[in-house]
Amino acid sequence: MMNNIHLNDGPQSVCVCVCVSPVCAEAFNPDDEEEDTEPRVVHPKTDVQRCRLQEACRDILLFKTLDQEQFSQVLDAMFELVVQTNDHVIDQGDDGDNFYVIERGVFDIIVKDVCVGQYNNKGSFGELALMYNTPRAATIAATEEGALWGLDRATFRRLIVKNNAKKRRMYEAFIESVPLLKSLELSERMKIVDVLGMKQFTDSERIIMQGDKAECFYIVESGVVKIMMKSKTKKDHADNVEVEIARCSRGHYFGELALVTNKPRAASAYAEGDVKLLVIDVQAFERLLGSCKEIMKRNITHYEEQLVALFGSSMDLRD
Numbered sequence: 001m002m003n004n005i006h007l008n009d010g011p012q013s014v015c016v017c018v019c020v021s022p023v024c025a026e027a028f029n030p031d032d033e034e035e036d037t038e039p040r041v042v043h044p045k046t047d048v049q050r051c052r053l054q055e056a057c058r059d060i061l062l063f064k065t066l067d068q069e070q071f072s073q074v075l076d077a078m079f080e081l082v083v084q085t086n087d088h089v090i091d092q093g094d095d096g097d098n099f100y101v102i103e104r105g106v107f108d109i110i111v112k113d114v115c116v117g118q119y120n121n122k123g124s125f126g127e128l129a130l131m132y133n134t135p136r137a138a139t140i141a142a143t144e145e146g147a148l149w150g151l152d153r154a155t156f157r158r159l160i161v162k163n164n165a166k167k168r169r170m171y172e173a174f175i176e177s178v179p180l181l182k183s184l185e186l187s188e189r190m191k192i193v194d195v196l197g198m199k200q201f202t203d204s205e206r207i208i209m210q211g212d213k214a215e216c217f218y219i220v221e222s223g224v225v226k227i228m229m230k231s232k233t234k235k236d237h238a239d240n241v242e243v244e245i246a247r248c249s250r251g252h253y254f255g256e257l258a259l260v261t262n263k264p265r266a267a268s269a270y271a272e273g274d275v276k277l278l279v280i281d282v283q284a285f286e287r288l289l290g291s292c293k294e295i296m297k298r299n300i301t302h303y304e305e306q307l308v309a310l311f312g313s314s315m316d317l318r319d
């Protein structure tokens with residue numbers, strides 16, 4: 001259900017291709033490799049709108065594994081929505097109509113009347129009901145005036161869900177081999193595959209920076225990542241250079257500490273040579289990896305011991 005949400009449909013409010021009904025979309029089998037003949041949804045946009053849309057979608061993990069043609073079909077199909085304070089974009093228990101990408105605004109995530117988190121001017125939501133044909137798992141309420149981009153259920157299923165079937169085939173074996181995820185059920189591991197994105201880095205590129213706010217964590221698919229840290233106690237010294245504290249290779253994860261402790265990044269990470277990473281965002285992390293948090297917390301003691309050995313202090317890693 002949506003209250004007072006305004007559809008801003010670009011220069012001419014013409015839908016070039018006819019929108020297909022959700023009933024049609026359900027007939028789609030994501031494993032079906034046949035050429036799709038469904039009519040395309042296109043919401044025309046001005047150049048300025050398209051630029052804003054592209055910027056909003058830049059870091060959306062679900063789009064990261066689409067090819068260029070699929071991504072451009074997604075952008076064509078998206079439509080702009082303006083929301084006002086207290087608008088409910090999604091109500092828990094409803095059927096899923098659209099997937100949403102945030103352009104601006106702060107949105108509460110409410111499960112059974114309890115606020116369990118917030119989206120702050122970035123991110124996306126509403127994928128679960130569309131992926132798994134389940135009722136909406138949370139209410140999403142605007143805390144201020146904001147702007148969103150919606151993607152209809154039919155297009156989401158035709159492009160994203162179809163792509164997920166491919167992702168499952170690609171990453172199933174790898175994800176099963178990641179020690180951290182071993183304790184999860186197969187269906188839970190597959191849900192992680194569904195929401196993960198893939199990012200590539202070249203030699204010496206910085207992946208995360210010490211002190212930054214954390215929004216995701218990473219699993220190394222290939223290549224080597226160097227974890228480097230500057231001493232906090234020597235903050236003002238000229239000799240406070242970055243020191244290598246760890247290396248991660250295939251199957252290892254990093255970037256989880258800040259998500260477990262709700263603190264800024266405790267270290268920076270750099271690619272050594274070409275690196276391919278799987279990326280899981282903070283909301284999916286909370287939802288899907290809650291049960292792994294205890295395993296991850298065990299690492300803190302190990303990290304602290306390492307830091308005492310390197311810098312003579314553990315740098316206050318805990319919350």
Ligand SMILES: Nc1ncnc2c1ncn2[C@@H]1O[C@@H]2COP(=O)(O)O[C@H]2[C@H]1O
Nearest residue numbers: 109125126127128129136137138283287
């Ligand atoms: N902790 C959470 N539990 C359930 N849904 C969440 C949570 N955090 C974020 N969400 C998002 O809220 C959305 C509500 O609609 P969906 O169930 O389609 O998809 C859900 C997720 O995208």
